[in-house]
Amino acid sequence: MRLDKYLTECGLGSRSDVKKILKNREIKVNGKIEFSPKLNVSTADEILYKNEMIEYKATRYYIMNKPAGYITATEDKRHKTVMEIFPEWVIQKNLFPVGRLDKDTEGLLLFTNDGPISHELLSPKKHVDKIYYVEAEKNITDEEMKRLELGVDIGGYITKPSKCERVDENKINLTINEGRFHQVKKMLHAVDNCVTYLKRIKFAELELGDMKIGEVREISVEEIL
Template sequence: MRLDKFLVECGIGSRSEVKKIIDQREIKVNDIIVTSPKTNINEISDNVTYNDNKLEYKEFRYYILNKKAGYITAVEDPKEKTVMELLPSWVIKKDLAPVGRLDKDTEGLLLLTNDGKLNHKLLAPKSHVNKTYYVELQESISESDLKKLENGVDIGGYTTMPAQVEKIDNFKIYLTIKEGKFHQVKKMLEAVQNKVIYLKRVKFGKLELNSLELGEVKEVKLDEIV
């Protein structure tokens, strides 16, 4: 792989930007300063450093974010703050995109990756990836309403698949669904004459928030996802 392509793939900058960095003698390959962007390297075995910081090549990158409320799930938007603004500088943002979406006012686990095939696979309707939400409710929820949620409810021309519901108390539940319809959790609770006042996704497939703080990001491996 050419050195300039390697640096771009590592998120150091655009082709023109990494060329300037190379010209400024800030790149070393196996402890030797390299000044040509055309230099061929072995992206796996060669030791490439930028300002003496080792660069690690990964074709695909996977991060989980504990999303804050107030940010939309998008790569860019002319008016709204996006989840990309929550990512720290060490995250390689090149070609990175969210997997699915969380509403602007929803917090919790959001997976981001540059692996387009995985993104498509996880979002495909037939994949039936479990998504678990912690839900706080405006009204006390009855056992009959819990049973309705478990069996599936009409959310406006669509009946949801059977869900898993764990009651925490009369005003708090964990709700696990397989689909990802627009505003689905909110609409499901509206279908049983209730209202969501706080919503946080805590699990997505095999991934869990655990101790990840609000606004924090963690890199994960593919085998932690599927």
């Protein structure tokens, strides 16, 4: 593999960023300063950036604070996709979103090229929690919150028990461990209400924290589960 591609896939930046790093003589390959982006390297080589060992990543994990207006897909001819949000330094080859968020929904979205971890997170048998911040058209009563927690009919299907935490009169944090199509919106509709704003704030052990809308961050697999 070319050195510039290797360094880019290690997350040092875009191809142009990597060429600047090489020009600044900040890369060593097997103890020798290297400035040629064309040099062929492999994982057997010792490659240092500013005298720190860098490691090639066979599997990669990123979280995004998804803005509204983008569909969760790797490609689409008619709509903007979440893949268009990624900065240049992210190598998108083989990356895919784990699960989905609706076009008008914001919040935490995980991407990886790791099929087994995706299956682990999405398997109905694993009961992985997802927390959504919900703003509703009308106030949500304590009784309606209890109904949401016990399970509601969303069109021939009764949702599994969930957890509701009140934020304000018409705002709740709703924890579910299912992923039915438009589930949160349908759950609010089942108690005669309507979602006006929806944001996923937690998925498995991942949280948005202070990430800005549209921001992307690389994470390790240990942060997920």
